[in-house]
Amino acid sequence: MTRPLIGVFDSGVGGLTVLNALLRQVSTADYLYFGDTARLPYGSKSVETVAKYAISAVQFLEQQGAERLVVACNTACALAFQRIASSIHVPALGVIEPGADAGAAASHTKRAVVIATEGTVSSHAYRDALTERGVTAVEKACPLFVPLVEEGWLDHEVTRHVAHIYLEGLFDSHGPDTLILGCTHYPLLKPLLRTVVPPRVCIIDSAEATAAAVRRDLAGGDGRRPNVRFFATDSIEKFRRAGEKFLERDIKDVVHVDLET
């Protein structure tokens, strides 16, 4: 039985939270992971820049043999998913639709809060996807979370303080009952955020929802462990060190790639 080769793309190591979920939920595939670490962050860049960077990355993955693509970067999906998907010849899945599906399924009050990068919030991609599913969304940019996660401050008092400031007043007693993590880095803050939002609030991680969407498309398997190869545009040592936190396992086989800018 042939195993599908899935390319997973993100602006950096954050998308390894999506690969992590894929490895657990879809062990019947092999993977290529591309982290555009030299050009991160995407979250504060323009639509044109993000589209150009993301297209070069997914085209690279297609050239390496990827038979389907998961665009794990929320910002790239929010700003340019259609352009990215139409630049390649294999099917592509983004993280916003699965995240919105899971958020809508979880919310009883049909009101949700989405936290994400500035780019994702200003595109209103999550708000629009949730509106289509009957959910009213409040979107909040949390730009400090990405550097705090990169720093490894996952359970730090500064991060907790920042989270309180960002989320203050968003969950009043009759308000939203669902928090959607609309950025690849935020799943690592889930335990901390759990202590900041009221217990009745369900926290949705689009990494898990995206992996579940891929699993629905793929059946079968030969029982072998997935093979994973990694590509990064900046230091492979740095990618390995930072990435192991996100992937929760050893990272080997990182190849440095220089893409035209």
Ligand code: DGL
């Ligand atoms: N990968 C980005 C996202 O999910 C976060 C990091 C960045 O700003 O590039 O939105």
